[in-house]
Amino acid sequence: MSDFIPRADEAKAALAHLNTIDLDDPETHKDAISHCQATITALQKPGDLALESFTTFTIFPCLRTASDLRIFERPRDGPLTLQQLAEQTGAETSLLARLLRVITGIGVIHESGPETYTATPTSHILGSPAFAAGFRMFGKIGPNLQSFPDYLQATKYRNPSDSDSSSGIFQSCFHTDHSFFSWLAANPSIAHDFNTFQTTKRNRQHWSESYPVWARITEGVDTLHSDRPLLVDVGGSVGHGLRAVKAKFPHPLQTGQLILQDQQSVIETIQADMRDPMIEYIPYDFFTPQMVKGARVYLLKHIIHNWPDDKVVSILRNVTCGMRRGYSKLWLFGGIMPEWQAPRILSRMDIVMMVFMAAMERTERHITELLRRAGLVVTGVDIVMEGYGVIEAMLQVEA
Ligand SMILES: C[S@@+](CC[C@H](N)C(=O)[O-])C[C@H]1O[C@@H](n2cnc3c(N)ncnc32)[C@H](O)[C@@H]1O
Numbered sequence: 565m566s567d568f569i570p571r572a573d574e575a576k577a578a579l580a581h582l583n584t585i586d587l588d589d590p591e592t593h594k595d596a597i598s599h600c601q602a603t604i605t606a607l608q609k610p611g612d613l614a615l616e617s618f619t620t621f622t623i624f625p626c627l628r629t630a631s632d633l634r635i636f637e638r639p640r641d642g643p644l645t646l647q648q649l650a651e652q653t654g655a656e657t658s659l660l661a662r663l664l665r666v667i668t669g670i671g672v673i674h675e676s677g678p679e680t681y682t683a684t685p686t687s688h689i690l691g692s693p694a695f696a697a698g699f700r701m702f703g704k705i706g707p708n709l710q711s712f713p714d715y716l717q718a719t720k721y722r723n724p725s726d727s728d729s730s731s732g733i734f735q736s737c738f739h740t741d742h743s744f745f746s747w748l749a750a751n752p753s754i755a756h757d758f759n760t761f762q763t764t765k766r767n768r769q770h771w772s773e774s775y776p777v778w779a780r781i782t783e784g785v786d787t788l789h790s791d792r793p794l795l796v797d798v799g800g801s802v803g804h805g806l807r808a809v810k811a812k813f814p815h816p817l818q819t820g821q822l823i824l825q826d827q828q829s830v831i832e833t834i835q836a837d838m839r840d841p842m843i844e845y846i847p848y849d850f851f852t853p854q855m856v857k858g859a860r861v862y863l864l865k866h867i868i869h870n871w872p873d874d875k876v877v878s879i880l881r882n883v884t885c886g887m888r889r890g891y892s893k894l895w896l897f898g899g900i901m902p903e904w905q906a907p908r909i910l911s912r913m914d915i916v917m918m919v920f921m922a923a924m925e926r927t928e929r930h931i932t933e934l935l936r937r938a939g940l941v942v943t944g945v946d947i948v949m950e951g952y953g954v955i956e957a958m959l960q961v962e963a
């Protein structure tokens with residue numbers, strides 16, 4: 565006889581609470597999910613949950629194989645049978661069935677009948693070229709990434725904070741003397757996939773859809789100087805993000821008002837047909853003082869989570885070299901780790917940052933402290949999607 569005793573009271577309480585939540589309200593969406601998850605956890609047999617957690621390592625390789633076979637794209641025009649998928653991919657039916665059991669089990673593709681598969685909104689996203697690049701990239705580097713427990717054991721479980729030395733976490737896991745970004749530059753096909761993966765938009769929405777870009781630029785200033793840069797996207801990759809932000813400006817700008825900066829090796833990959841004539845593309849190392857002076861906004865999107873604290877302070881201090889006191893703003897877009905109940909995506913990305921760059925996702929309190937060390941003060945915080953937002957800062961007023 566099973567010794568399983570469901571935590572029925574907990575499940576009932578979570579369900580009762582769920583009934584009080586307006587499922588159409590985006591504000592309470594997170595609450596609804598957490599109560600659904602609490603219900604499942606309370607009802608699931610503890611041993612089953614233990615084994616299920618343990619076997620999560622099988623999920624990514626199945627997804628990656630499905631991506632290689634372009635399975636996410638195929639049921640776009642209607643359900644496909646196992647036989648049809650086998651004919652389209654050239655894979656053996658018995659193998660496909662095994663992979664698809666794992667994939668339908670996490671809800672990415674819907675099993676609409678025996679051996680029949682229907683697309684879902686998530687499979688459409690995973691079938692995009694940007695995610696295909698992400699699967700290729702993480703497929704190549706995943707095994708190294710997974711070797712971090714050995715490093716943590718060897719370093720007596722210290723929080724990694726060294727992104728450069730030959731004994732750092734990345735260097736140990738990847739058997740290299742390079743730091744992550746120089747390793748990437750030395751591996752152009754992985755770098756290409758990395759840059760392509762950066763163009764993914766969470767839920768197909770660019771962050772600037774939920775952030776009042778123009779209002780935040782214009783508020784608190786009488787005149788915007790048209791002879792000064794308006795926005796500098798520091799570490800802006802191939803410029804996909806800046807082009808999306810540009811669409812938020814109500815009137816055409818002058819050449820030189822929008823600037824994209826990234827490493828020389830990244831700027832060089834931007835082909836002529838990918839360049840926007842209104843954007844200036846400048847190779848720049850953010851460990852050197854900012855050379856574009858007096859812009860209204862310096863945007864650092866998904867940058868600081870790539871670096872340990874001291875490096876972040878150095879990047880921020882370099883931005884301040886360009887900032888004009890009382891006029892320039894710094895926008896840090898990225899994860900803002902809540903003090904409790906962290907979203908799963910953010911806590912998992914935090915581990916990726918730890919291995920790649922001895923870096924981390926940080927709380928607002930932690931980021932505020934790093935800004936303070938660089939002579940900046942927080943002037944606004946906007947959460948634009950669960951776990952992610954913009955922290956705005958300006959130069960501290962001189963005493
Ligand atoms: C995680 S990506 C973020 C890209 C982009 N901001 C976005 O959100 O899609 C980090 C970026 O920092 C750039 N980067 C790394 N080291 C840099 C450096 N020393 N100077 C300038 N850019 C750098 C990388 O090339 C990459 O484009």
